[in-house]
Amino acid sequence: MAKRDYTDEPKHAENRRADSRYVESDLATQCLHAGERWEKQYFWTSSTPIHNSTTYFYDSAQELDDRVYCRKPGYVYSRSGSPTNTALERALSTLEGAEVTHVCASGMAASHLALLTAGAGKDQLILCSSDVYGSVYTMVENIFPHLGAPSILMDFTDLNKLEDTIKREKPKVVYFEVVTNPMTKVIDAPAVIEMAHRYGATVIVDNTFTTPYLLKPVEVGADFVCHSVSKFLAGHGDVLAGSVSCYRKDFDKLHDMLIQVGCTLGPNEAWLALRGLKTFTLRMERQCANALKVAQFLESHPLIEKVRYAGLPSHPQHETARRIFGAQSGDRPPQYGAMLNFDIADCDKDKAFRFLDALQLILPATTLGDIYSLIVNPARTTHRQLSEEELTAIGIGPGTFRMSVGIENIEDLKEDLDQALKVC
Numbered sequence: 001m002a003k004r005d006y007t008d009e010p011k012h013a014e015n016r017r018a019d020s021r022y023v024e025s026d027l028a029t030q031c032l033h034a035g036e037r038w039e040k041q042y043f044w045t046s047s048t049p050i051h052n053s054t055t056y057f058y059d060s061a062q063e064l065d066d067r068v069y070c071r072k073p074g075y076v077y078s079r080s081g082s083p084t085n086t087a088l089e090r091a092l093s094t095l096e097g098a099e100v101t102h103v104c105a106s107g108m109a110a111s112h113l114a115l116l117t118a119g120a121g122k123d124q125l126i127l128c129s130s131d132v133y134g135s136v137y138t139m140v141e142n143i144f145p146h147l148g149a150p151s152i153l154m155d156f157t158d159l160n161k162l163e164d165t166i167k168r169e170k171p172k173v174v175y176f177e178v179v180t181n182p183m184t185k186v187i188d189a190p191a192v193i194e195m196a197h198r199y200g201a202t203v204i205v206d207n208t209f210t211t212p213y214l215l216k217p218v219e220v221g222a223d224f225v226c227h228s229v230s231k232f233l234a235g236h237g238d239v240l241a242g243s244v245s246c247y248r249k250d251f252d253k254l255h256d257m258l259i260q261v262g263c264t265l266g267p268n269e270a271w272l273a274l275r276g277l278k279t280f281t282l283r284m285e286r287q288c289a290n291a292l293k294v295a296q297f298l299e300s301h302p303l304i305e306k307v308r309y310a311g312l313p314s315h316p317q318h319e320t321a322r323r324i325f326g327a328q329s330g331d332r333p334p335q336y337g338a339m340l341n342f343d344i345a346d347c348d349k350d351k352a353f354r355f356l357d358a359l360q361l362i363l364p365a366t367t368l369g370d371i372y373s374l375i376v377n378p379a380r381t382t383h384r385q386l387s388e389e390e391l392t393a394i395g396i397g398p399g400t401f402r403m404s405v406g407i408e409n410i411e412d413l414k415e416d417l418d419q420a421l422k423v424c
């Protein structure tokens with residue numbers, strides 16, 4: 001092959017020459033401005049760049065004014081968004097089948113924003129599933145009532161009781177996770193959404209455990225879908241992020257709320273999440289397959305008292321899961337996610353700690369959805385804010401474990417669980 005002669009490519013060299021706008025300037029000025037904003041983009045990058053600029057400027061005051069007053073799309077200040085965030089937002093809207101998405105600083109920020117945007121506020125009741133992520137439970141039980149929004153937390157698997165409550169209490173907002181954290185109960189999302197709408201409530205679904213790989217709540221009528229993007233969507237345990245997807249009609253309110261609350265996602269985090277997203281379906285395919293095999297292995301293990309995994313026929317809502325996740329699965333068999341829950345027989349806190357300490361491969365750590373398998377005992381970690389009575393009511397005991405199954409070799413996972421169960 002002929003050697004490339006770079007002298008024939010003046011354009012390449014041109015781009016790298018001294019910045020003519022500042023050659024006469026003082027060194028301090030050059031440090032600030034030379035090279036920056038060197039040309040309006042005429043190229044496309046295959047990977048979205050990280051736009052760390054906090055502000056944006058335009059050719060004229062009128063152009064800027066058009067952006068400030070939203071007459072034209074664009075960016076003004078990065079608290080209200082950046083092109084990197086937009087790329088992630090467009091990706092998530094597409095994945096969720098939603099019209100619009102805002103990304104924000106964490107999954108908790110997303111739940112908070114969704115509740116505020118949906119109208120939770122003075123004298124506006126929140127009806128929330130009692131089996132939700134611990135910090136969401138506390139936020140709904142304690143923080144919103146301080147803002148004047150009363151709340152009721154209850155089991156959402158009994159549809160008759162739920163309908164009685166919705167009819168009687170007339171909630172403004174109904175909030176639930178489809179596969180619940182940590183007990184992996186499966187809520188009949190289409191039925192709950194239809195029921196809540198019949199009585200005039202706005203519905204928020206946390207789709208973190210299920211992800212659009214199993215279910216797209218907007219397609220079955222949810223008004224808002226929120227995510228801890230930190231989990232399966234980003235998938236690598238290296239970024240904290242959240243998202244709220246909704247219909248265009250609610251977007252202005254969501255956008256204003258994001259700006260006023262100020263919980264915008266940083267562009268570096270948006271980029272990491274966007275990169276993680278590239279392998280989302282590959283990871284989910286492997287993680288769901290591994291989870292089913294781990295659940296089957298644990299169910300037949302003599303030292304295990306109970307396994308809860310939506311893909312096992314023994315799971316109380318297995319048929320519901322098959323129906324609602326089957327609708328999303330197209331040609332492949334329904335998948336049931338990568339989260340499972342089990343009880344070790346005769347297990348107190350000390351035995352639980354011995355089990356966690358004995359694990360060699362599976363990481364005892366509080367997050368979920370990563371490529372690595374992760375495990376926690378919710379009573380001591382994710383749900384530690386709940387009282388003894390509240391934990392018992394949900395079914396969380398000292399020997400209850402929540403496992404997020406990763407992409408490791410399945411035999412290695414089984415071996416690790418088996419050896420830790422035997423020594424504890």
Ligand SMILES: Cc1ncc(COP(=O)(O)O)c(C=O)c1O
Binds near residue numbers: 106109228229
């Ligand atoms: C179902 C669910 N929703 C929301 C959150 C909160 O997400 P983040 O940790 O990104 O704030 C979590 C965290 O574990 C979760 O499991």
